[in-house]
Amino acid sequence: MNIAEDLPKLGTAARLAANRLRDAGAYQRSEAIRAMAGEIRRARDQILAANAQDMAAATQLLDRLMLDEERVEAMAAAVEQIANLPDPVGAVIDRWTRPNGLDISRVRTPIGVIGMIYESRPNVTADAAAIALRSGNAIILRCGSEALNSCFAIYSAIQRALRYSGLTVPPVLFVPTTDRAAVGMMLDGLGGTIDLIIPRGGKALVERVSREARVPVLGHLEGVCHTYVHASADPQMAIDIVRNAKLRRISVCGATETLLIDAAVAPGLLPQIAGALDGCELRGDEFARSIVPMKEATEADWSTEYLAPILAVKVLGNLEQAVDHIGRYGTGHTEAIVAADTAAAEKFLAEVDSAIVIWNASTQFADGGEFGFGAEIGIATGKLHARGPVGPEQLTSFKYQLRGSGQVRP
Amino acid sequence: MNIAEDLPKLGTAARLAANRLRDAGAYQRSEAIRAMAGEIRRARDQILAANAQDMAAATQLLDRLMLDEERVEAMAAAVEQIANLPDPVGAVIDRWTRPNGLDISRVRTPIGVIGMIYESRPNVTADAAAIALRSGNAIILRCGSEALNSCFAIYSAIQRALRYSGLTVPPVLFVPTTDRAAVGMMLDGLGGTIDLIIPRGGKALVERVSREARVPVLGHLEGVCHTYVHASADPQMAIDIVRNAKLRRISVCGATETLLIDAAVAPGLLPQIAGALDGCELRGDEFARSIVPMKEATEADWSTEYLAPILAVKVLGNLEQAVDHIGRYGTGHTEAIVAADTAAAEKFLAEVDSAIVIWNASTQFADGGEFGFGAEIGIATGKLHARGPVGPEQLTSFKYQLRGSGQVRP
Structure with a gap:
């Protein structure tokens, strides 16, 4: 991958996917997530083979990197569970009428494009993709070099599922390189295409992301x-x-x-x-x-x-x-x-x-x-936007819809 | 002011004030805001004299910089209105019980310390201070050089009010310099003491803040x-x-x-x-x-x-x-x-x-x-944390309170 040329294209594709995803309905999103679970199960042997490559190259024993049949099945089951969660997009959070008759609703909307930067847990690939899709967001996945083969194999299964699901512009994208410059470009917002960065991994990663990011970060500091x-x-x-x-x-x-x-x-x-x-x-x-x-x-x-x-x-x-x-x-x-x-x-x-x-x-x-959120992508320790467990609902924004009958402001 | 030495002290003072403010009750916050309105009225002549200095130095006619008796009274009245708004801190947003009996509440909390960077509207000094205090936050105010005398006169009135109000560590602080390096330090988070930056002013200011800030920004882009x-x-x-x-x-x-x-x-x-x-x-x-x-x-x-x-x-x-x-x-x-x-x-x-x-x-x-929010500090066009009109409620975070009877996790 030529980072300087190809990564911005990935950003543009993600933005386009996010725009298209707003028109897809909750049912289509559920079906796509369910298909992801199926393709992950079907690709079990490829995923395990890729994971064996990663494990062979690992310089230390990493329990969190290791996959086996049971863990692949758990990953697919977790994705299936997300498919069954209520879709937050379009939910009316609040509604009231003003004395002048204006009817005001606060309605959940997707955020747009999420940049996920994570380390050695391959299952984050599936979890993050499913939670992003459940909340109507496109996502760009960037995993650590030690897990690249495993994550790419999982991503490939997801990609197949999305191709069959009728989402013409796939909302899950993957950065297929270990070049650390790619992280820098993502932290810079990838030409304005990334709305939110979520880091998940060790202290060093989260601190780098929080320090360098030019776009909002949903950080998860360590838990003392x-x-x-x-x-x-x-x-x-x-x-x-x-x-x-x-x-x-x-x-x-x-x-x-x-x-x-x-x-x-x-x-x-x-x-x-x-x-x-x-x-x-x-x-x-x-x-x-x-x-x-x-x-x-x-x-x-x-x-x-x-x-x-x-x-x-x-x-x-x-x-x-x-x-x-x-x-x-x-x-x-x-x-x-x-x-x-x-x-x-x-x-x-x-x-x-x-x-x-x-x-x-x-x-x-x-x-x-x-908490009953059904799934989480991490626990946010910052105080802006989300705090505590971050599930599909926490990955949404909102807008105000005003319905009138010709009101003008005095 | 020696910026390198004194500005970090301002940050530390703001952080301490924010911590103390959490213990102050809604009534004490209301009284302090009401006192601010009274002191602004009492300081009318000083504020107008300071404003005359700013107007004399202005290189162009600035309607938004100009104050007169009527505008000072409008400013005090707006502050009074904020004193009468419901206090959002501690409000229970949501509450549910889990099958294991754990009772979970989502409760509003202050964000902490807000850094407000604004231009030539002196009334923002009073509005921002009152809204911050209403939501339990400390605030560091940094106004444009063209309005420094006016804003400082308003801030002085606020400071007097806070001194009488029994808040031992005053939660409203002011950067008394036109040195632009002060803005850079605030955008850097002032040694981790600023939780959120709110810019209010022209396109150039908002763009600089969004580009350079290392802490979250509640931005207000132009309205096309x-x-x-x-x-x-x-x-x-x-x-x-x-x-x-x-x-x-x-x-x-x-x-x-x-x-x-x-x-x-x-x-x-x-x-x-x-x-x-x-x-x-x-x-x-x-x-x-x-x-x-x-x-x-x-x-x-x-x-x-x-x-x-x-x-x-x-x-x-x-x-x-x-x-x-x-x-x-x-x-x-x-x-x-x-x-x-x-x-x-x-x-x-x-x-x-x-x-x-x-x-x-x-x-x-x-x-x-x-919208019925009573007051606003601006209209957020970003999608994270707040969107649309930003009033006291939008300047809060939340936490989860879990009440149990000895539950342990299986």
């Missing part, structure tokens, strides 16, 4: 999530929630990385929590270490997303200190309080400024599926 | 608005709407700049419309000129925001051509169709991708007040 055990917490509930929040799956962005616990209950409760965290390394402040023997936490521990069986532990004097600690070290992702005291819990829910704040449940509920 | 007279239009309604859309106020962004009219009715109707547009210069395509004598429209006319008594006129074969013309030359602001044919009107409302689309009413209804 906290669980705070208030003095009023039910002890058994605290133990169960902390164990689940940390250990259910350690590699998800909603996994708790720091435990905050009130000094009033730490001496009795922290040993029980530690006992329930089988195989988890604890790193604590001085107070915590005086209760349970553990490694010393350094300043860096408070802002580290371990994604590993490690938990930082801090003993606090009160709720205000917990809110301050989260404000200082958190990444605005997800934080939970365990408390029986309603006033304390409501204060926490009001004052902690994160995308998701939770009372008496695990931080691992930070997930679009658990 | 269209009124399309469909073949089915009631003739008298078409005449009334076109006249109002073009001439009621020629300098507002919602004023119609191009008239599109179906060829089937143009020979009979265009002469009547032209007759109703007293003192308005027409510039038409060949077909239009064959019906009514007028200047020839050049290619540039189709994309010009005149803000003057000039109207471009194009005769079209059908609705599709009107949609295409708007897609090609429009700025995504506001477009209207005049039609008796419901199907045609609904097609126009669905297919035209502008912030505001109108059936049988004047494009001059593109205004936050006319």
Whole structure:
């Protein structure tokens, strides 16, 4: 691919596809997504062969890069689920009538063209394509070099499905090169054809995108999530929630990385929590270490997303200190309080400024599926446009439709 | 002001103010805004004296820069009106319960710190400060050099009001310099302290901001608005709407700049419309000129925001051509169709991708007040976060609050 010449053409094609897609109906979009699932299943062997190439070239063992029959089927099933979600385009969000009789509606519209820049998870190819199409958007996919063969094989299956579906201008496009200059051009908006960039991958990728992009970015920063055990917490509930929040799956962005616990209950409760965290390394402040023997936490521990069986532990004097600690070290992702005291819990829910704040449940509920969104493309930690789980609805804009009977403005 | 040293301090102060403002209640915000109105009234003579300085230094007659007693009173009254608007912070936008009993709410929150960069309208100082405060945001104001004395006098009145209001860290800050490097630093996010930039002014300013900003921008492009007279239009309604859309106020962004009219009715109707547009210069395509004598429209006319008594006129074969013309030359602001044919009107409302689309009413209804928003800081033409009139509600973000009873994720 000659990037300087061919990439802008990809942008133009995506813009044209986005314009055409507005005229396609919800039914046609559903059928196209369903066809994608079918073609992914049909292409299973090609996808696995391509993935074997990627795995052979990988310099380290990458679980997130690996595909097998089960994962290909899961990918197809996830796409099918998106085909069955309600189509958000055209939905009336709000409607009211003005005293002069003007009828005003706020109606969902597609955003246009999404630029998706992602790393080593091949299934993002299918997820992102399906969610974009569900919300009426065209999408330009740019995957990391380590996953290029796998992603291209999945994209090829998608392309076949779209060809059969009657969408004359295919709304899913793929950048078939590992040249990093392509990312720079996408971040520049590709000649005004990209409306929104979504990065998905490691910290370095997301930071580069946020720093360099000239178009809006729906960023997903790392999740340094906290669980705070208030003095009023039910002890058994605290133990169960902390164990689940940390250990259910350690590699998800909603996994708790720091435990905050009130000094009033730490001496009795922290040993029980530690006992329930089988195989988890604890790193604590001085107070915590005086209760349970553990490694010393350094300043860096408070802002580290371990994604590993490690938990930082801090003993606090009160709720205000917990809110301050989260404000200082958190990444605005997800934080939970365990408390029986309603006033304390409501204060926490009001004052902690994160995308998701939770009372008496695990931080691992930070997930679009658990919210009932059906699918998600990531969890946004910024405050503009979308925040929290990003599903099809969050990938729409809106417009105002005014219906009158000849009104002129005095 | 030493920009390199002092401007980052302003950013830090704004961030601190934003954090404190979250704890202030709606009542305290209302009182502070009301106090602002009072202090602006009390400072009338100082504001007018400062404005006289600006006017004396102005190199051209600037109606939008000029203040008099009436305009100062209008500014104070507008601020008072914002004090009476409902406070959006904490409002529950949506709430549902999951099968596992988790109760999920989506709740409005402030965005944080807004950077407002504007030109010669001094009243923006008061409007922007009041709308920001109403939505719980801190704001850093940076006005154009031609209005610096006027804006600083208004800001001083606001500062006094905030001092009396009990907000210990004042949430309205002002960049007291004409050095353009200050704008560059703000566009860079001022060390991560600015969450959102809102430009308000001429095309050159908005384009510079959109091009250079490293933080999200709520842009307001120019309004090249269209009124399309469909073949089915009631003739008298078409005449009334076109006249109002073009001439009621020629300098507002919602004023119609191009008239599109179906060829089937143009020979009979265009002469009547032209007759109703007293003192308005027409510039038409060949077909239009064959019906009514007028200047020839050049290619540039189709994309010009005149803000003057000039109207471009194009005769079209059908609705599709009107949609295409708007897609090609429009700025995504506001477009209207005049039609008796419901199907045609609904097609126009669905297919035209502008912030505001109108059936049988004047494009001059593109205004936050006319929508019932109470106040607006501008009309956003982008598709991310906000679109159309931007009032206090559009200057908020949201978070998810989850309330459980010990749920852990399987």
